[in-house]
Amino acid sequence: MTISSTGIIQVLNKPSPDLLTTWYAEQVVKGKIIAGKDVVLACKRHLKDLKRQGTDDFPWVFDGEKGHRPIRFIEKYCKPSKGNYKQLILQGWQHFVIGSIFGWVHKDTELRRFREGLIFVARKQGKTTVISGASIYGVSKDGENGADIPLLANSMKQARLLFDEAKAMVKASPNLKKRFRSLRDAIHFDKTFSKIEPQASDSEKLDGLNTHIAIFDEIHEYKDYKLINVIKNSRGSRDQPLLIYITTAGYQLDGPLVDYYEQGLDVLNEVYPDERTFYYLASLDDEKEFDQPEMWIKANPNLGVSIKLEDMVEEWEKAKRVPAERNDFITKRFNFFVKANEQSFLDYETIKKNNKVIDLETLKGAQCIGGFDLSDSEDFTSACLEFPLDTGEVFVLSHTWIPEKKVIADNENIPYREYAKDGLLTIIPGEYVKKEYIHDWFVEKSKEYAIELITYDPAKAFGLVKSLESYGFKTEVVRQGALTLGPAVDDVKELFIDGKVIFNYKQPGSEEPTKNDLFRWYINNVKIKPDSNRNNLPQKQGKYRKIDGFAAFLNSHTEVMKRMVEPKGSGTVGFISISDL
Template identity: 30%
Template structure:
């Protein structure tokens, strides 16, 4: 078991510190060892490891030739690096004790560009096509564009064409746009965009998942796998700019699984990238994010891109996304999302009863999302700003396929994060009811609102005794609280509870800067919603006014500044 031993040596190197790796690679390595121990000592543990199964995959892939670059020009076969054996071969060895079928049906390999992703994916695809023992195998290389779909299928096709023994032994027909095995009807082909129903994949390869605007391809492939006993969904991707999208959510779930917060027994995840507290300009960040450095991607190349990024803000986001695997929400994002992710623990609403509170209400539209954000400033010994939000949406936005946000709206609805109102437009009565509830539970000082769409609601609430403050969305009104919010995020004093809606919207904000260094929240595309952040900025603006004017004595008596 030479290859499996290489993977085990890699695991030991990572855990000993000999091999530089990030938190999640260390956790993945430790998880494999912990599961091995459980499988050997606990007869009731539902899984066991068959090293021969993992070894078979590694041997098969290494019989295939390189298809481009210096190794291809010399006719050399693929040599898997220890990290690659760990990432894509070891999961094939984990089986269910009850059935003998594979434990892991979803493999997530999250690694930067130029680290040999396509070769790994093509090798696994060819294995699943002809060597997995699946009668009538169906293998698909899926992507959003034809070019991307062929990034995996083309090398897989070339590998078979250049390995005559493989082609002849399995009776493979290599056609212009697919490969087939007539003996049992197996096929391997690229698939683009939204596929039709009817496929029954034994293996689906989702390349550069972060580029997918919706989850149609993934969902169709996953649904079709129901007829297979041990299918494989291989997702191999870098980070991207769509925080809150399906790819980002999958990576976040994998992080939470490795952290032990949730259990996803059928997901194998290896997540390469720098740690949150790493300096992105350092060599160690490059090493953690690029396990194939000085193999398929040179250190000199990466260091040159790093130097470019240091000198150009425009190049920094691209570098950090593609070569450090850091999610960047907007291409010229306002917030440091790594700092955003390091927020302090948020108190639940039940622990904030009676505390001073400022509410921001963004009612810019009636046909899409509306945000109501509660901001609880520092109080007593608590230096944190606690942020809670309510997000309203017409149920038609969830029921119908209206735009590219439909999938994320549906996911958030399943998690209970949205307040849906019936019909095509938002029913403002739901917002009024929540305002009444908050006035009864908390010491609400003011509700800030933009008069656009909200004048009537504000007048009705004022009649009930609420303090409604008109706050137009102008540079003059939003610049200072926006700067204050950014500073507090960098100081890790904004406790937002890692709300996926607010985090997605935070990543969408682009700072529009004028000649006087004033800033204003903007977005690159209409579908990049920022309502929650705008509402938070509004609430911060009113909290700052009261803090500086000194007109709420009990608030100032208890606030801690610093």
């Protein structure tokens, strides 16, 4: 096996087909096949698991023949509907993906190990063709009666792309055509009463599914878990259900894809174990590789097969001159997360840098600044405490309240219950958030921390401010204009860029840290709108993209930033520690 100067793989002396899954993993780990660091980790995981076979704590074995069966079926019967191809020949990375998903089984039951798989690759890798073929195999050769295989997407138009490819494959093959019954909206395999159907989040038949294998296409477009949860709940009666998510990167940075991607990084880096999910995460490793065509194969493992390198180079040279086209190319062709849109406050990589966890026990008695944003009483209300740390970092302890009526209406697809379970949000009985809840939160926190000052937007705040002042808190109004908020926005952004904003924490006595996904969601929803004097003012990106937690944080930071940089006795400027406050 050699690799050309263009990064295209030339394979020589390949092993027998049933060994190709492991062969690919070995070549990647040895550096003989160029791959991104996360694919290298996936291959190391496979090789490590091979060595774990037969041990008491690892009930799984790799059956190369089982892994190769769907590949053999696809190559024999499934012809791509587009392009001048006489036969579909799967590449090494596809052997690794399909072979791993179908080849790892329980040592006693021989049922599949992996219940879910995330395949994260750039566009034009032939994923639609391969996954369509896998669905035809799954509905007919997987030994299951009454197996439903939904092909899913955020819209029916996208779902039908997979379905129409599968239907075209059946039509093009005399052998498949004899065994399958293709209709406009379903492909039936009558022998086992099984079928393949396109489904979308707005489909009416979702609740009646009995899912055996589900294929989710382009989950970067999903804003919530509604469709995914329906499918997960439909697989209870299956012996070896399988959910496959196949997607490129996208702009929806607070949706399921980013959650699953980060979970995958944790699993591959052995932060926590998950033996039942397969990950293949193919992307460029660094922005420096944008102008290194020999590295593009990391995100495009089909380079030289379904994509010509010279065409891709030409397209990049053109796209990088136009900001909107450049971002789209980076996202879809380099499979690299970029800003949600041109006005986003922060990009994915910047938000990800701020992932530290602080032990709340270490902050007992520490001084801090409070902030709150009341918004409408029928909507989100948020408050926070911001702690300046002697490291130059800040810690934000954030909480939100929401009326139960809004949760029951659930017209925004926001995971209120999950946030409440994690202690990030309180669901208030009734139709609105009573100000007493915010008052009581500050009172409770004042028993643990020294709240020096509470900042606020004066809109709708009169009663709560009087209540807080009556208790003994000092308060400070924050005028919501460019002169006040503009400098705080700029300072907060610099802190995020430097990875100095901490919002995850560990409760006293708790084993697991609390990841404040609600606060991260607020941050991701912020866009910046400069005024006529180029002062940056925060706005939310859309009607349902809430930023209340960020607004509360920004209020507190108008005061914290003053305390973090103060003149010393010599007249120089420097950071001060909590003990200096």
